[in-house]
Amino acid sequence: MRAHRVVVLALEGVYPFELGIPGRVFGAADGRYEVLTCSADGRPVRCGADFSITVEHGPEVLRTADTVVVPSIAPDYVRSELPEAVSAALAMIRPGTRMVSICTGAYVLAAAGLLDGRTATTHWQLTGDFRRRFPKVRLTPDVLFVDDGDVLTSSGAASGIDVCLHVVRADHGGALANHVARKCVVPPFRDGGQAQYVEQPVPAPTATGTxxxxxxxxxxxxxxxxxxxxxxxxxxxxxxxxxxxxxxxxLSPGRWLIQQRLLRARQLLETSDLPVDLIAGQVGFAGGASLRQHLHAAIGVSPQAYRRTFRAPRTAEEQPAAHAG
CATH class of the missing domain: 1.10.10 (Arc Repressor Mutant, subunit A)
Incomplete structure (x- = not known):
């Protein structure tokens, strides 16, 4: 079976950190994905640091992509209208190809008209500017990422890790996503609806902290x-x-506890066959009804629907042994 091909489009002003996220995350998924990097014209790309990057592929590889990722670019390179070479490169992408942007990569998708009428996000500092430039986009500025079906957008920098892990989770289930997260030494799951950290100072670890x-x-x-x-x-x-x-x-302590209980419940739904009521008890909810209510409020689905979507298929080794009757 051919690996799912992810093509990363490196544009002028790309940030090196975000450019490397897809290769690092999808590359840790035990061969499920093949990651290729291209530029709009096949030439080296000036990045948002003091060096340029040489890529291995030209834009023609976009024709073969199952998923295209557009990493963020430095603000000086953000445009309301795309350069001709970039427009031509994006035109090579097959209809129905999944598109993913990281941070200011959303500007590229919006300028190409790919976000018109869709819900999307970008970095919180750019909310006003983005809305002025692209009024047809339903911008949600206070979340880590937005999954709008075949188009996903994420906020700043490290949220690119979150959206790529989300893609792995959606494609292959929570067990593989958690495995990838452990390889990359990052948190296995941060809900896309989690607020961006807007001017939130990181407290120094002290004996008087929580x-x-x-x-x-x-x-x-x-x-x-x-x-x-x-x-x-x-x-x-x-x-x-x-x-x-x-x-x-x-967050308030109560809200934080609900989030942690939901996270643990989702992990158990993904990785076990435990009944919903038993999972509810193990994570501290009053019962299955309480878990159903909180999960639906958080992500709009029931526990069983969540399990059907994100439970990874069992391998032959994991199937329960048949008993002779």
Whole structure:
């Protein structure tokens, strides 16, 4: 079976970090993907640093792509209208090919008309400028990435990792996505709807922070975790704990707990055959109905629908042994 071909389009001003994300993430998926990098004219590309990049392929390889990724480019290279060579390169892409952008790569897709009438995102600092240039795009500026079917857009820099892992998860299930994340030493899952970190300072690790209590809570998700109990574990008053927790995570303790319980539940739905009610109990929800309600509110699907979508097919070795009757 041919590997799914991902073609990365390197444009003038591309950021080297984002350019390397697809190769690193998809390349860690045990041969499921083939990643090729091209430029709009086959020539070396000036990047958003003090060097140029030589690519192995010209734009013709875009005709063979199953997925095309457009990484972010430096603001000085952002245009409302595409250079002729870029337009010609994008025209080579077959209809129905999955398109993915990272950060300002959304400008390229929008300028090509590929985001008209669609929901998309880009870096939060560019919200006003993007809306002025592309009023036909339904911009959602406060999320990590948007999956709009065959077009996916992500926000700044590292969200490119999130959207590529999401693609792996959608194509092959959570087990492989988690395997890729472990190889790349990154978090296995950050919900696309998670807010971008807008001017959110990263707190310095101190003995008076809440990190230790967060870790402890993750190890006791199946237990009642009230604000009082969390504050007591941290050795703080309720008011101090709540303030510091919000400063460090951007969320209230209650909202953070729901997110962590949903994350654990999704992992179990992807990797086990446990009944929904049992999963709910293991992650700290009152019952299956509560899990269904929270999951539907977060991503709009039921636990069973989520399992059907993201559960990786079993290999022959993983199939339960048949019993002689």
């Amino acid at each position: 990190a230790a209590t967060q870790q402890w809570a993750l190890e006791h998700l199946d237990e009642p975790l009230t604000l009082t109990r969390l504050a007591r574990h941290a050795g703080m008053s309720l008011r101090t704990f709540n303030r510091r927790f919000r400063d460090e995570t951007g």
